[in-house]
Amino acid sequence: xxxxxxxxxxxxxxxLGRQGQDPSIQEAEDRTSHLDADELSSYAxxxxxLATRNLYTAHLADCVTCRKLVTQLxxxxxxxxTIAGQPKVSEPGKSFWQQxxxxxxxxxxxxxxxxxxxxxxxxxxxxxxxxxxxxDLVALGPRTVPVITNERTIDESASEAxxxxxxxxxxxxxxxxxxRTASPKTVASKPxxxxxxxxxxxxxxxxQPAYAPEPVATAAPTAPSKRDERNEDLAQKEELxxxxxxxxxxxxxxxxxxxxxxxxxxxxxxxxxxxRGGRVTEADQSSVETNKTQGAPATRTVAGTRFxxxxxxxxxxxxxxxxxxxxxxxGSEQFRALVADEPRIRTIAAELEGEVVVVSQKxxxxxx
Amino acid sequence: xxxYGFGDPLLTSGNAQxxxxxxxxxxxLLARAAESYAVNLEILLxxxxxxxxxxxxxxxPGASEKEVVGFIDELQADDLCLIVACEQGNQxxxxxxxxxxxxxxxxxxxSSSSNEDAAEDIxxxxxxxxxxxxxxxxxxxASKLAYYSGxxxxxxxxxxxxxxxxxxxxxxxxRMVQTEQDEDFDRFSTQERVHATxxxxxxxxxxxxxxxxxxxxxxxxxxxxxxxxxxxLVKLYYFDGLKLREVGSVLGVHEATASRRLTKIHSELRxxxxxxxxxxxxxxxxxxxxxxEVGIDLETDIETLVTTEAAVEDKAGK
Numbered sequence: 001x002x003x004x005x006x007x008x009x010x011x012x013x014x015x016l017g018r019q020g021q022d023p024s025i026q027e028a029e030d031r032t033s034h035l036d037a038d039e040l041s042s043y044a045x046x047x048x049x050l051a052t053r054n055l056y057t058a059h060l061a062d063c064v065t066c067r068k069l070v071t072q073l074x075x076x077x078x079x080x081x082t083i084a085g086q087p088k089v090s091e092p093g094k095s096f097w098q099q100x101x102x103x104x105x106x107x108x109x110x111x112x113x114x115x116x117x118x119x120x121x122x123x124x125x126x127x128x129x130x131x132x133x134x135x136d137l138v139a140l141g142p143r144t145v146p147v148i149t150n151e152r153t154i155d156e157s158a159s160e161a162x163x164x165x166x167x168x169x170x171x172x173x174x175x176x177x178x179x180r181t182a183s184p185k186t187v188a189s190k191p192x193x194x195x196x197x198x199x200x201x202x203x204x205x206x207x208q209p210a211y212a213p214e215p216v217a218t219a220a221p222t223a224p225s226k227r228d229e230r231n232e233d234l235a236q237k238e239e240l241x242x243x244x245x246x247x248x249x250x251x252x253x254x255x256x257x258x259x260x261x262x263x264x265x266x267x268x269x270x271x272x273x274x275x276r277g278g279r280v281t282e283a284d285q286s287s288v289e290t291n292k293t294q295g296a297p298a299t300r301t302v303a304g305t306r307f308x309x310x311x312x313x314x315x316x317x318x319x320x321x322x323x324x325x326x327x328x329x330x331g332s333e334q335f336r337a338l339v340a341d342e343p344r345i346r347t348i349a350a351e352l353e354g355e356v357v358v359v360s361q362k363x364x365x366x367x368x
Numbered sequence: 369x370x371x372y373g374f375g376d377p378l379l380t381s382g383n384a385q386x387x388x389x390x391x392x393x394x395x396x397l398l399a400r401a402a403e404s405y406a407v408n409l410e411i412l413l414x415x416x417x418x419x420x421x422x423x424x425x426x427x428x429p430g431a432s433e434k435e436v437v438g439f440i441d442e443l444q445a446d447d448l449c450l451i452v453a454c455e456q457g458n459q460x461x462x463x464x465x466x467x468x469x470x471x472x473x474x475x476x477x478x479s480s481s482s483n484e485d486a487a488e489d490i491x492x493x494x495x496x497x498x499x500x501x502x503x504x505x506x507x508x509x510a511s512k513l514a515y516y517s518g519x520x521x522x523x524x525x526x527x528x529x530x531x532x533x534x535x536x537x538x539x540x541x542x543r544m545v546q547t548e549q550d551e552d553f554d555r556f557s558t559q560e561r562v563h564a565t566x567x568x569x570x571x572x573x574x575x576x577x578x579x580x581x582x583x584x585x586x587x588x589x590x591x592x593x594x595x596x597x598x599x600x601l602v603k604l605y606y607f608d609g610l611k612l613r614e615v616g617s618v619l620g621v622h623e624a625t626a627s628r629r630l631t632k633i634h635s636e637l638r639x640x641x642x643x644x645x646x647x648x649x650x651x652x653x654x655x656x657x658x659x660x661e662v663g664i665d666l667e668t669d670i671e672t673l674v675t676t677e678a679a680v681e682d683k684a685g686k
Contacts, residue, residue, distance in 0.1 A: 017606035051427035
């Protein structure tokens with residue numbers, strides 16, 4: 001309502017302005033007293049004391065000639081002597097610092113600051129996107145140029161390290177390999193050298209990468225065990241994949257050495273195998289061999305539960321991919337409630353650092 | 369004569385106190401000047417005293433010593449010394465003045481003229497005016513330089529002198545040739561006269577037609593009662609056709625401030641107009657109806673007005 005009223009006043013003022021144009025000019029022509037040049041320029045430059053300025057304002061409101069001159073001079077002063085259609089005239093006596101002060105004046109900054117802020121945001125976004133793109137390229141690097149070692153590639157090794165679900169490992173990662181080779185079982189047994197061929201194939205649930213890296217001391221979160229959860233934390237996967245690729249290179253070298261030694265020396269039980277009373281699978285054997293290189297156990301038994309290391313996580317041997325998984329943070333209220341019900345899990349969480357997947361009452365808990 | 373700051377203990381002693389403050393200020397001004405052109409205190413004192421009286425004490429007789437000191441310390445020391453030296457006939461000062469400001473004078477002359485010849489004429493006239501063609505009673509040339517106070521910049525003052533000279537020349541030519549349209553001064557005449565001629569006839573018919581003619585009168589009356597700054601803003605915006613940004617530039621405020629002030633003026637005018645109409649015996653319902661009708665009619669007719677103006681301007685252009 002108020003705006004509508006203002007609009008009416010606005011229209012009437014416009015009308016009044018048009019009607020009053022000629023009388024104003026006539027009034028100015030007849031006027032004998034005008035502001036002098038010094039007063040006009042001082043007013044236009046805002047160099048007058050307030051009281052004096054108010055006096056001249058009253059005159060300007062009624063004198064169209066002086067008003068037009070002041071307007072013209074104000075534009076000249078504000079426009080830094082640039083007259084329309086004319087070359088720019090240099091203003092004498094302006095030092096470098098005065099020019100800098102003009103550039104930093106609020107009048108200029110009110111336009112430049114938002115532009116600079118926008119540029120900064122765009123630049124930061126661009127850099128962030130570039131870094132994200134770079135990490136993608138790094139992760140895909142080994143995939144595009146795979147290093148073939150004993151019919152396995154670094155890419156495949158890395159993928160296995162990521163795939164904490166043994167059941168889905170072959171299906172998810174080895175699919176391209178399947179197209180080239182006979183069967184998943186063949187692929188699973190490929191890493192094992194000729195001496196291992198005599199051994200019976202390990203059970204499917206015990207298949208795991210033989211090059212699980214040392215868990216991070218700070219208990220950093222690792223890749224999840226289920227394939228559908230791998231998309232939850234891409235950055236974490238990328239990091240893990242890089243580690244796996246690095247480790248796989250070490251593994252490849254080690255395998256070459258083992259392959260060269262095996263024909264002449266029969267397989268001897270490893271430390272890990274003897275510790276478990278000879279109940280080692282082929283996958284465990286690989287883990288034990290990894291232990292020789294890395295000095296860290298790949299399988300541990302805590303509170304009567306056996307855990308395999310997969311990536312940076314300890315996974316309960318009883319874990320099945322079909323089980324529902326509940327994420328629990330150490331120290332959280334949920335964790336305290338869980339260990340109150342299952343004191344065994346408290347011991348497990350205390351013994352095993354990093355991420356632990358433990359099965360309790362047909363339910364899996366991922367403890368971080 | 370100006371009455372000095374009675375009521376302020378620092379200025380109650382009258383001229384002697386002012387003289388002391390001005391003398392101290394003049395010494396500081398000379399010390400500030402990078403090139404004093406041998407201008408001495410004796411020559412400078414009357415100039416500064418005159419500026420203080422004109423710009424400070426005339427409007428604010430109760431100014432304190434601090435205000436007077438601040439005023440003097442804000443004077444353009446270099447420019448003032450240069451002008452005073454020129455007035456005293458210092459040839460070096462004249463050379464410097466011409467060298468430093470001839471470009472400023474030329475550009476100001478061009479902005480007031482449409483062709484190079486007229487601009488050159490004005491430029492030459494300015495230097496003659498500055499030098500002083502007539503002689504004063506004391507035998508010295510009556511120069512315009514005597515009017516520069518040092519309050520604003522010398523470049524700004526020169527531009528103002530050029531603009532005023534252009535107006536004077538235009539008036540003289542208008543009287544001689546008896547023409548309303550002078551291509552040397554189209555900034556102040558051509559477009560506005562065409563615009564005004566077209567507008568006045570149509571506005572007259574609108575005013576006659578409107579039931580709210582009384583409303584327009586009440587508005588005109590209310591407008592005269594506005595504060596000076598507000599009247600100037602309205603004149604600049606509605607009468608001179610400036611944009612809000614330009615209005616802000618003239619008033620020394622931001623465009624947004626000018627816009628807010630204009631909105632406030634609208635609302636004040638509305639109240640004043642209603643008050644005038646109430647005094648004339650109008651009722652609330654009548655006032656509201658009148659505003660509504662005027663608003664609708666003006667909005668409709670302004671579209672016609674714009675169309676007519678465009679046609680008139682096209683005709684004038686041909």
